[in-house]
Amino acid sequence: MTTLPERYPDILADHHDPALVCVVADLDRMREIATAAIVPPRRDAAIRQALYARESPPAPYRRALPFRQRLATLAAALLVTLIGVGGYQRLGGPTSVSAQTVLRRAAAVHLAPTQAVHLVYSVTVTNGAPIAAIGTADAWLQAGAGGAPTRSAQTLIVGSTSLSGRYVQIGAHVYAYNPMHHAILVSPEARATPSWLVPSDLFNGANLARDLRVLAERSPGQVRVGPRQTLAGRTVDVITVDGWMNRPAQRTTFYFDARTYALRGFDAVSADPSYPTASWEARLSSEDTVAASAVPANTFMLHAPATARVVPPLPDLGAFARACRSAVDIRVLLASESPSLLSVCRITAPRMTETGLATALDASGEAALATAAATGQITAAQAVSARAALRARVSLLVQS
Amino acid sequence: MPRVAGALPLPSGDSPRDDVDLVRAAQIDSTAFVALYERYRDRVYWYLLTRTDTAEDADDLLQLVFLKALDALTHYRVEKGPFPAWLFGIARNTAATFHARRPPTVAWDLVPEILLPVDEHDLEARLLRQEDLSRLRQLFGSLDAPKRELLVLRFVSGLTIAEIAGVIGKSEAATKKQLMRTLHRLKEHYHDYTP
Numbered sequence: 001m002t003t004l005p006e007r008y009p010d011i012l013a014d015h016h017d018p019a020l021v022c023v024v025a026d027l028d029r030m031r032e033i034a035t036a037a038i039v040p041p042r043r044d045a046a047i048r049q050a051l052y053a054r055e056s057p058p059a060p061y062r063r064a065l066p067f068r069q070r071l072a073t074l075a076a077a078l079l080v081t082l083i084g085v086g087g088y089q090r091l092g093g094p095t096s097v098s099a100q101t102v103l104r105r106a107a108a109v110h111l112a113p114t115q116a117v118h119l120v121y122s123v124t125v126t127n128g129a130p131i132a133a134i135g136t137a138d139a140w141l142q143a144g145a146g147g148a149p150t151r152s153a154q155t156l157i158v159g160s161t162s163l164s165g166r167y168v169q170i171g172a173h174v175y176a177y178n179p180m181h182h183a184i185l186v187s188p189e190a191r192a193t194p195s196w197l198v199p200s201d202l203f204n205g206a207n208l209a210r211d212l213r214v215l216a217e218r219s220p221g222q223v224r225v226g227p228r229q230t231l232a233g234r235t236v237d238v239i240t241v242d243g244w245m246n247r248p249a250q251r252t253t254f255y256f257d258a259r260t261y262a263l264r265g266f267d268a269v270s271a272d273p274s275y276p277t278a279s280w281e282a283r284l285s286s287e288d289t290v291a292a293s294a295v296p297a298n299t300f301m302l303h304a305p306a307t308a309r310v311v312p313p314l315p316d317l318g319a320f321a322r323a324c325r326s327a328v329d330i331r332v333l334l335a336s337e338s339p340s341l342l343s344v345c346r347i348t349a350p351r352m353t354e355t356g357l358a359t360a361l362d363a364s365g366e367a368a369l370a371t372a373a374a375t376g377q378i379t380a381a382q383a384v385s386a387r388a389a390l391r392a393r394v395s396l397l398v399q400s
Numbered sequence: 401m402p403r404v405a406g407a408l409p410l411p412s413g414d415s416p417r418d419d420v421d422l423v424r425a426a427q428i429d430s431t432a433f434v435a436l437y438e439r440y441r442d443r444v445y446w447y448l449l450t451r452t453d454t455a456e457d458a459d460d461l462l463q464l465v466f467l468k469a470l471d472a473l474t475h476y477r478v479e480k481g482p483f484p485a486w487l488f489g490i491a492r493n494t495a496a497t498f499h500a501r502r503p504p505t506v507a508w509d510l511v512p513e514i515l516l517p518v519d520e521h522d523l524e525a526r527l528l529r530q531e532d533l534s535r536l537r538q539l540f541g542s543l544d545a546p547k548r549e550l551l552v553l554r555f556v557s558g559l560t561i562a563e564i565a566g567v568i569g570k571s572e573a574a575t576k577k578q579l580m581r582t583l584h585r586l587k588e589h590y591h592d593y594t595p
Contacts (some may be wrong), residue, residue, distance in 0.1 A: 010561050010576070011554075011583065019587045026539065027555045027586075039445050043459045047441075050463060051434055051470055097429075105431050261431075 004028060042113055045147035049112045099216055099225040102237040106209035106261040111143035114292040119203055119284060121265065125158050126279040133159035137282060139203035140299050142292050151300045152204050167201060168302045168377065173368065174201075175377050177304035184302070184310045184378060186368050186386070205256070205263030212241060212254075231255050232283060236264055242271065262287070302377045310378055310386035313365035315394050323360035324349045341398050354398055362394040419483040426473055433470050440484065441466075443557040444491050450552045451495035461498060465491045484559055485566025492549075492567055539586055547582045554579060 135158030144150035216223035226238035324345035373383035
């Protein structure tokens with residue numbers, strides 16, 4: 001907290017009149033009262049959106065050069081023209097910015113409040129077979145009142161299968177269905193566990209860019225920017241990522257629209273001939289923005305078969321430290337031949353019971369299953385079955 | 401979330417160098433303009449609240465001001481004056497156009513009482529705050545519109561005297577003189593209002 005003379009040095013530095021200080025103090029209080037007013041969040045989000053959506057980005061600022069310098073520049077340009085320097089036209093081509101800049105812009109892309117966008121990508125998968133598998137990735141993203149995406153749904157259909165993967169996110173809850181394993185993953189691991197080569201929510205370009213930014217900061221050599229290209233008539237910024245998603249041999253190249261920073265597509269190929277993987281190519285084929293009220297009913301439902309198995313969520317390992325008031329790293333504990341979790345917990349929380357510790361560890365998983373069942377993403381029977389599996393796993397964890 | 405009183409970024413808190421960098425970045429890439437919006441949003445909003453009859457009008461004008469600023473950003477030259485002066489000049493002109501058919505006003509009833517940072521259960525604090533507010537309103541209301549605007553730009557929007565000079569189109573020396581004259585006038589009347 002600064003003092004009054006520090007806040008108003010231009011007024012009080014040369015004045016030591018107590019009456020003037022009183023006036024300034026009262027006016028300073030006026031500031032405190034005025035600054036209680038805040039821009040309504042909805043309006044704030046709308047203004048940000050309007051600024052981002054401004055159609056014509058301003059041209060690069062050019063400082064006016066002094067006359068003599070302008071004359072010299074003109075002469076130089078004339079000389080270049082006269083001698084016909086080869087490759088001159090390439091100087092006017094598009095230039096790329098850094099990977100972090102591209103990703104920062106892509107991460108900032110968001111919808112207007114209560115708006116939704118429907119994206120359809122054409123997908124081609126080549127796996128050494130003479131004929132590539134062709135399909136589509138259908139994605140819906142819907143923003144909440146603040147403009148941030150609060151719901152998304154993605155359906156992947158490739159080749160002869162009727163469904164290759166389905167992913168739904170509602171707020172903090174995420175669900176994924178993998179038909180190959182006939183299994184449903186419930187948050188929080190569903191987002192991080194790819195049902196194919198890339199994360200389940202890949203087509204939420206802003207989320208993807210945020211993840212890549214983190215990776216670029218941690219491991220700059222893995223994320224590189226390439227020269228700008230034209231992709232289906234659009235200028236795109238190119239970001240290449242090596243070894244993404246813990247696949248060392250994989251090289252994934254993302255194409256972000258150079259104007260809107262929407263994800264216009266990606267390629268995923270094996271960069272190591274000794275470790276071949278399927279090659280993927282995805283290209284944005286249509287993009288429709290609609291009001292949230294126009295989104296078809298049940299768009300954000302998982303639509304997984306009632307016979308699918310729900311993989312029990314992972315226990316909340318962080319709950320061990322909270323419940324036991326223990327500084328012991330539970331992951332180290334689980335990997336060692338140490339006494340049971342309950343025994344270790346009782347060192348710092350002597351009254352902890354087996355049930356109490358188990359409840360702490362499976363609370364978040366049970367809550368996620370309850371939410372999934374209550375919102376119709378899974379059936380009640382699936383929830384009961386998954387809850388039993390979760391409790392058995394946690395019980396084993398606590399006793400062993 | 402209620403704003404913490406005293407958290408206003410005052411002139412000395414903002415680096416002109418940062419402004420220059422942000423402006424240049426936004427002149428090359430318009431998406432970078434949001435950083436300038438975030439920096440000046442509140443200060444412009446508080447100013448506009450004093451220039452409009454309703455908060456809704458201030459909301460509308462806020463959007464208009466920043467869109468105008470974004471559109472005109474390529475014409476802004478750092479050497480012609482500080483960015484806040486240029487931005488508040490746009491805000492001032494926008495508010496003036498908004499009021500073109502009305503008499504110019506600089507209101508002080510800018511904050512609904514419900515927003516005031518007062519513990520409703522503390523009756524004494526509430527009464528004292530209301531008393532302070534009443535005195536401030538009287539002091540403020542005794543001035544003509546240009547002087548009130550001068551005080552709003554300095555004390556509410558937190559502009560420096562040099563920046564205010566850029567907004568109102570006068571020299572820094574003349575602006576400081578006018579501000580000090582206004583403060584001394586308030587000082588003379590201060591005892592009339594003080595219990």
